[in-house]
Amino acid sequence: MLAIFCLRLACGLIGALMLFSTTLVNPRFYRTHFLTALGLTAVAMVVLRGTPGAWQWTALAAMFLTFAGSLVWSVDGAPGGRWLIGLTAATLTVTLGLAGLSETGRSGEESVSASGSPGLPVSQSSATRLANELTSAAVLGTATTAMLMGHSYLIAPTMSLTPLLRLLAGLFMALLLRIGLAAAVLWSWTAGHSLLNLKDETVLWLLLRWVVGLAAPLVLGWMAWEAAKIRSTQSATGILYVVVICCFLGELTSQLLWGNTGYLL
Numbered sequence: 001m002l003a004i005f006c007l008r009l010a011c012g013l014i015g016a017l018m019l020f021s022t023t024l025v026n027p028r029f030y031r032t033h034f035l036t037a038l039g040l041t042a043v044a045m046v047v048l049r050g051t052p053g054a055w056q057w058t059a060l061a062a063m064f065l066t067f068a069g070s071l072v073w074s075v076d077g078a079p080g081g082r083w084l085i086g087l088t089a090a091t092l093t094v095t096l097g098l099a100g101l102s103e104t105g106r107s108g109e110e111s112v113s114a115s116g117s118p119g120l121p122v123s124q125s126s127a128t129r130l131a132n133e134l135t136s137a138a139v140l141g142t143a144t145t146a147m148l149m150g151h152s153y154l155i156a157p158t159m160s161l162t163p164l165l166r167l168l169a170g171l172f173m174a175l176l177l178r179i180g181l182a183a184a185v186l187w188s189w190t191a192g193h194s195l196l197n198l199k200d201e202t203v204l205w206l207l208l209r210w211v212v213g214l215a216a217p218l219v220l221g222w223m224a225w226e227a228a229k230i231r232s233t234q235s236a237t238g239i240l241y242v243v244v245i246c247c248f249l250g251e252l253t254s255q256l257l258w259g260n261t262g263y264l265l
Contacts, residue, residue, distance in 0.1 A: 001255045003047040007059075007099055008133060008251070010040035011092040012141015014066070017085045019142075019170050020163040027073045029152060030081065033145070034069035037092065041066065048099070055098035062091045093134070100133040101126055131181055132264045136251050138174035142167055143217065143240070143247045146224070150237025161228055164236065168225045171243075175221070179214050182254075182265060189263045205257055206265060213250015217243045 014037050017030060041063050045056070065088040072081050146167035153159055186206075220243045227236040257265040 001252075001259070003044040004096075004099060004133075005252065005255065006040040006044040006047075007092070007096045008137040009140045009144065010037040010044075010062075010066075011089065011096045012137040012139070013037050013040075013145060014085060014092055014141075015089045015137065016141040016145035016167060016170065018089060019166045022078070022082050022085075024160050024163050025149075025152065026156065027078055027081075029148070030078070030085070031070050031073040032148075034066045034073060034088070037088070038063055038066035038070065041092070041095075044099075051102075053098060053102045055095050055102060058091055058095040058098060062088060062095050065091055093137075096133050096137060097130050100129050128181070128185070128264065135174060135178045135181055136254070139171070139178050139217075139247050140251060142171040142174050143221075143244050146171055147237060147240035147244050150233055150240055153233035153237070157233070161231065161233075164228050164233070165225070168221060168228065171221050172218070175214065175218055182210075182214065185264050189261065189265060202257065202261055202265075205253055205260075209250055209253040209257060209265065212246050213253055216246045217250070220246065 013033050017033060022030070041059055045059055045063070048056075065084060069081070069084045069088055072078050072084055146164060149164050149167055153164075220239050224236040224239040224243065227233075227239060254265065257263070
């Protein structure tokens with residue numbers, strides 16, 4: 001669970017850098033993002049050490065690229081910096097997809113051995129699993145990057161609001177896609193389960209996942225958007241702190257629900 005979460009966050013952080021122009025933000029912001037992604041990928045490698053799979057090679061490539069990116073964004077002009085953002089984001093996306101599908105395969109084998117039948121829940125199909133990983137990464141990456149971007153206005157109060165507003169727009173889009181995917185899987189899950197059965201602890205976890213992890217970030221994100229539009233960047237940053245906490249709790253709860261039910265609720 002921890003390894004996949006770290007890979008999602010690393011992928012989302014680098015991917016979020018593609019939402020705005022590199023000329024609008026101080027190079028330190030990019031360097032910090034690359035170093036953070038490097039640390040997160042390293043943690044994932046340590047946690048999943050000994051686990052076979054092609055994802056290990058792409059993870060090593062991602063670590064090399066994030067390290068190279070941190071060096072490039074330390075040089076004046078950051079030669080090739082924009083190119084490195086795209087390449088690193090693509091490599092981390094492949095790593096996340098391979099790691100997620102590998103986990104799905106192991107879960108499927110356990111399901112077959114336990115039930116004697118080869119069927120898997122719809123949420124464990126390769127396409128749905130991949131969509132789950134990418135939408136989760138997008139939510140985590142845009143929320144965290146927007147919060148960190150808010151801090152940039154403390155030292156550069158005259159900086160353009162375009163990066164922050166684009167990140168918030170990206171967060172809204174990611175949340176809507178995440179809600180759509182979760183709603184489709186929830187519809188499938190309710191075919192055999194009742195949402196009114198309060199004796200089922202899964203229903204209580206679902207409440208936390210949907211209220212805290214999906215609804216709250218939407219409402220708070222809109223508040224941060226309104227605050228940013230009137231250039232109240234400190235208020236927007238404070239709100240985004242809460243958004244990040246809600247998104248982290250929501251995605252961790254989603255992973256817990258998947259482990260307990262086999263559905264990406």
